[in-house]
Amino acid sequence: MNELIIVLDFGGQYNQLIARRIRENNVYCEIHPNDISLEKIKELNPKGIILTGGPNSVYKEDSPLCDKKIFELGIPILGICYGAQLMAYLFGGKVSTAPTSEYGRTKVFTDGNSKLFANVRSSTICWMSHTDYVEEAPKDFKVTSHTKTCPVASMEKDNLYAVQFHPEVMHTQEGDTMLTNFIKNICNCKGDWIMHDFAEATIQQMKQKIGSGKVLCALSGGVDSSVAAVMLSRAIGKQLICVFVDTGLLRKNEADEVERIFGQNSNYDLNFIKVDAKDRFLKKLKGVTDPESKRKIIGAEFIRVFEEEAKKIGKVDYLVQGTIYPDIIESGHGKSAVIKSHHNVGGLPEHVDFKEIIEPLKLLFKDEVRKVGIDLGLPNYLVSKQPFPGPGLGIRIIGEVTKEKVALVQEADWIFRDEIENAGINLSQYFAALTNMRSVGVMGDERTYDHAIALRAVITSDFMTAETAKIPWEILEKVTRRIVNEVKGVNRVFYDCTGKPPGTIEFE
Known part of the structure; x- marks a missing residue:
């Protein structure tokens, strides 16, 4: 089994970014809710745990917590922002509203005696985003850095580490070094996970899951849906039926390009159906101005089109979508706040003709999807195509x-x-x-x-x-x-x- 780092989600908007940074070190990473059971963590057997940031104040009654017993497992733990405050709070430190909130690039002064800051300058720029702060570190915790207004910018005890800033964002100049220190030097991960292994394992999992069932794929011709379609094609061949819906909301000439790549003369082992629904979508959007309403209308209409196509085809067991990690985080799955809804996130309508949605890319970031596409032999011009939103020009x-x-x-x-x-x-x-x-x-x-x-x-x-x-x-x-x-x-x-x-x- 691959080495694993788990990230416990406390609602921060950078949570998926933390996972991506871990994977850049060739270590597999999964995100789980903050209230994951101790038994489940033991079952996962991670090499390390990261507690994310979040919008709450840890000392309020309804704020999210985690099982304090995770700190007794002997597994290295890194708390980031809210995660750092939570660690301080659970160990008896003092967390309160900061007299001066810190947002943006901030100079942090380290003491040079922490494994977390190995090869990090004694004065380094980090990204702060907090209203609360650790006013007093818990007993036996050592303060390892500070800023002009934050006395505990980081602290540690044994294999427990906490930072008030966000090492995962690119604005923290030496954040990659800090995270690598945690992964490699503190968690002792070798870093032997590669994208090819993930793709091949996912293909085999889909093959076993689907069996002899028929699968309907929502193919837009973008990077995500194209890679998802080719993965399914590798897994089940002609059992895959790709339906391309021309919503009338695509870029110029894009509908013709998609048909040329995946249509009748395609090199891929799949079935391709093109549906002209331009008038249908425009009719549904008539008079609608609210962006969230437009997204939801377009998403619902997408599903309805697939329902109709499924009925024409006969029994269809699964619907495939090219959902990726940023789609999920921005749609507010887990603990994070909703930024905007994505048409391919959120499950099936009430009266659906599909058994289940399959999302083979839901754990991947865009750059990782591109790597999988190249590995699967998709042409560079398709894999490098810039992102295009599911609702298209409608938004x-x-x-x-x-x-x-x-x-x-x-x-x-x-x-x-x-x-x-x-x-x-x-x-x-x-x-x-x-x-x-x-x-x-x-x-x-x-x-x-x-x-x-x-x-x-x-x-x-x-x-x-x-x-x-x-x-x-x-x-x-x-x-x-x-x-x-x-x-x-x-x-x-x-x-x-x-x-x-x-x-x-x-x-x-």
Whole structure:
């Protein structure tokens, strides 16, 4: 069995990021609820445990706790932010509201005598995000770092470690070193888990689970659903029926591209069905402006389409979706707060014709999905395709979705992507969105009152945090000129300079 680190979820938004950082050290990691039983932890037999951050105050009556007996198992434990405060609280330390809250990049001073800070500078920049703090460390705990306003930025006792900051985020300059120290030097993990093993094990698990059953796959043509489809194809071959729904909310020419890759002349061992549902989705979205409502309407309609296709095909036992880890965390599964709902997260409708949903990628991050895709032999251009949300352009059109607006944003988006590709700029995700504002302009000596397009481009390694891409001005100028000149109905273009957080990568 692979070495395992488990992460106990106390509701922080960086929880999945912690797991990803562990896996970067080639150590398998799973996330479990904070109230997991002691017996289950013993059964999992982890090499280490990490307690995550969270939005609660540990001293309040309804705040999430964990079984204190986990600290008696002899397993190394690292508490992060709320997890650090919880450790201090359970061992009799004093946790209270900080006189000065710390948010963002903060200088932390270490004492140089902790295994956790081996090869870490005595003064290092860490990412803080807390209102409460450990005012007094518990008896027998040694304070190993501090900031100007936080007396206990980290503490430890035996194999128990706690840090007030977030080593998992990229803004903590030496966070990778700290986590590697915990995994390799404290938990003594060898780091022999590789993505190929995970993919092959998942394929075999699906083969055993499905048996002779029929499987319906929600194929969008994006990276996630494509990799999921090929994994299922490897597991069960022609038992897999891939249904591609043309919602009318896809990027320009994308429906034709998906059919070309997976259709009749495909190299993949699967069945492919294309459903033209453009009018159906537009009708459902008529008059709807709230982003959450649009997401839920699109998600529900997706399922209804699959129900209908399943009835045409005959008995279908399973529905496959390309859900990945960030989808789950942002939809509020576990203890974390809901940021936005994802159409492929949340289970089946009340009257469903499928037995169960299969999500082979639900434990993977985007970069890990790409690695699996390459390992399975998918073409690079498909695996490297930038993310596209399940609800499609429905959430890149602010306000009501109409056929005319879809056509407008498709053209603007195509121009933006064309110019970025021609310039050879490497970006994680970039697209055009249609704002819900109209403004006065002058074109051909005539007054116009037309739409405004917003351009969005980010750099990220994990899609949990992101920075705005610094696209050269001459490229933005060219894109703007082309959009205004070539897309009828647009007279103004903006560039979004907001990172994540505080924004999300998508607009809605």
